[in-house]
Amino acid sequence: MLHSGVMDSMGELPGVLVEEIGGICGVVEEHLDLIKKHFTVITLKEFMEKKEQLAEKIKSVFIWGAKPKVDCELLQSLPRLKVIASAGAGIDHLDLKMISSFGVKVANTPHAVTSATADMAMLLLLASARNLFEGCLIAASPHTERFHVNWVAEEVTGATLGIIGMGRIGYKIAQRAKAFEMKILYYNRNRRIEEERSVGATYCEKLADLLQQSDFVMLAITFTRETQRLIGKKELLLMKSTATLINVSRGAVVDQDALVEALQKGDIRAAALDVTYPEPLPRDHALLKLKNVIITPHMGSATRTTRRIMIEDMIQSILDALNGLPVSNEVSAI
CATH class of the missing domain: 3.40.50.720 (NAD(P)-binding Rossmann-like Domain)
Known part of the structure; x- marks a missing residue:
């Protein structure tokens, strides 16, 4: 069971950055209800348009289909970032040592898939x-x-x-x-x-x-x-x-x-x-x-049940990090 999230000083849910909603690389719309129970969803486009207003709100990044791309520029622009949750078992699209140098944790969903x-x-x-x-x-x-x-x-x-x-x-x-x-x-x-x-x-x-x-x-x-x-x-x-x-x-x-x-x-x-x-x-x-x-088009985890479990696991990892708990499915940079 997912435990509760963390409200900020204004009583708002913490922000989570996603590539987009829907589309080729976006979070599936049917999963939004679950995500929005715990976070304010901010798309990459919204963030790029309003960096100054949104940077302080974002405490986590939701990677779906290896997007958004996590590089130094993105990490430098997110001063309050605590954790990156990546869908799937593979993490070869992430530079773990670089991310760790910013004090940011990484989690994936190996059991779900x-x-x-x-x-x-x-x-x-x-x-x-x-x-x-x-x-x-x-x-x-x-x-x-x-x-x-x-x-x-x-x-x-x-x-x-x-x-x-x-x-x-x-x-x-x-x-x-x-x-x-x-x-x-x-x-x-x-x-x-x-x-x-x-x-x-x-x-x-x-x-x-x-x-x-x-x-x-x-x-x-x-x-x-x-x-x-x-x-x-x-x-x-x-x-x-x-x-x-x-x-x-x-x-x-x-x-x-x-x-x-x-x-x-x-x-x-x-x-x-x-x-x-x-x-x-x-x-x-x-x-x-x-x-x-x-x-076939990398569809090993592409079932409705598995994708829902992946979302739940990603949310749990983020909530763990924001609550100061050991992060579920944390991936070590070593």
Whole structure:
């Protein structure tokens, strides 16, 4: 349950800065009722037009879809800022050390997105394995007179799934894969014995071992400097020619030029991507022209229930900060 907010000396609710209301990068209008119970909502446009009047009111920033952009200029213009709440699990769009230097805390919503993202991961796996999009085209085509009896796809049940990153989302994916009777391998910075026992997974100390054995390689890893382009030409060549790469983490975890080459040459069977770099891809990008690729618009957390929970978590983190309490889901700058 959300605890009460903090009124200022004039008895007004504290201000929260948002990119916009509605639109491509704005807070969804159906969430405004909940936000306005605790804060005065100020859009970036309003703030830019009335900086002197509004700067003192704003104590928090609400980041939705990586907007508004947080840089030194913005932070310098918000002297009373206490906390930045960012939707989702990824925080690669934020300079944590820079923000911390202003004495501002950062929080995200990692728990809220876990189940929905795991569902999306399995959707991509199943859709790619069973050639779902091609099947839909065949069924709906005006040129289809009969269904080809020998049109087949790949089996999921009993196949080997290699999960790179056994964090919250990776573990949820493993739970779902277990229900599909898949053999589960995982590669992680630390071995997670309790979780691997729960789903019957096997730990791979070396990434190469997982890549060589997996029919489906699932990327559910946090994006850092160390994981940038973790999957490149060498790693793709280690995979089976019949394997599929699935990415629900961040686009930059994969060397996309190398991925295009691997898909064109048949070094791997297919790819299913909910994330790319950049987002969206340029309309003439080679990945968009390949028939053995599924690309979705970073929609892992895009369910009504999950988005509402994300809003609640963000509000809670802000209220914690304004009430001088430990901040829920605070992200350390270290």
